[in-house]
Amino acid sequence: EAGVTQFPSHSVIEKGQTVTLRCDPISGHDNLYWYRRVMGKEIKFLLHFVKESKQDESGMPNNRFLAERTGGTYSTLKVQPAELEDSGVYFCASSQDHRTGPQHFGDGTRLSIL
Amino acid sequence: DAKTTQPTSMDCAEGRAANLPCNHSTISGNEYVYWYRQIHSQGPQYIIHGLKNNETNEMASLIITEDRKSSTLILPHATLRDTAVYYCIALPYGNNRLAFGKGNQVVVIP
Numbered sequence: 001e002a003g004v005t006q007f008p009s010h011s012v013i014e015k016g017q018t019v020t021l022r023c024d025p026i027s028g029h030d031n032l033y034w035y036r037r038v039m040g041k042e043i044k045f046l047l048h049f050v051k052e053s054k055q056d057e058s059g060m061p062n063n064r065f066l067a068e069r070t071g072g073t074y075s076t077l078k079v080q081p082a083e084l085e086d087s088g089v090y091f092c093a094s095s096q097d098h099r100t101g102p103q104h105f106g107d108g109t110r111l112s113i114l
Numbered sequence: 115d116a117k118t119t120q121p122t123s124m125d126c127a128e129g130r131a132a133n134l135p136c137n138h139s140t141i142s143g144n145e146y147v148y149w150y151r152q153i154h155s156q157g158p159q160y161i162i163h164g165l166k167n168n169e170t171n172e173m174a175s176l177i178i179t180e181d182r183k184s185s186t187l188i189l190p191h192a193t194l195r196d197t198a199v200y201y202c203i204a205l206p207y208g209n210n211r212l213a214f215g216k217g218n219q220v221v222v223i224p
Contacts, residue, residue, distance in 0.1 A: 004157070043212075048210050056211065100207060106157050
């Protein structure tokens with residue numbers, strides 16, 4: 001069974017540009033989550049999808065971030081325009097059961113804003 | 115969500131059991147204890163979780179005290195590949211927002 005895959009593994013862009021991160025969850029997992037770790041800080045929750053619906057987006061930092069999951073399969077996280085403080089590692093996770101089911105993580109996208 | 119407290123770091127001997135403590139004295143009745151770890155440059159990896167009974171799987175055992183105020187993750191035979199940051203997280207039933215904290219940097223020594 002393939003795990004959670006994220007693309008790209010690394011991205012380097014300039015301040016003000018746009019970047020789109022992609023996450024492919026484990027097949028059959030309706031729940032998809034985004035987290036991030038910005039430099040020197042702890043890993044923080046961003047949002048949770050159940051199929052194509054946003055269940056909880058309480059962790060989204062501001063309106064420069066847009067997450068989508070059209071069709072309830074893969075998800076994208078767009079940052080537009082990127083700012084220096086957005087640098088960090090963005091993780092995606094998926095789970096079968098949102099109540100107690102464990103979340104399985106991808107290896108993340110390392111985003112560097114210059 | 116209940117706050118958890120772990121050592122900042124600890125060393126363990128290769129081949130021996132590694133006992134990783136976690137305090138969660140304010141845990142409420144509907145909060146599960148989850149353990150994850152992050153090996154350098156990888157994403158967090160789920161290890162085990164439990165509510166009040168001890169749990170065991172192919173990776174580890176989880177021992178939760180009867181009053182549920184603390185727990186211990188046991189890696190039965192630590193290997194060098196178990197070197198990682200380990201996170202103990204208390205999470206209410208139905209809550210999906212994992213709060214990782216600073217974790218416990220565990221180094222397995224040959």
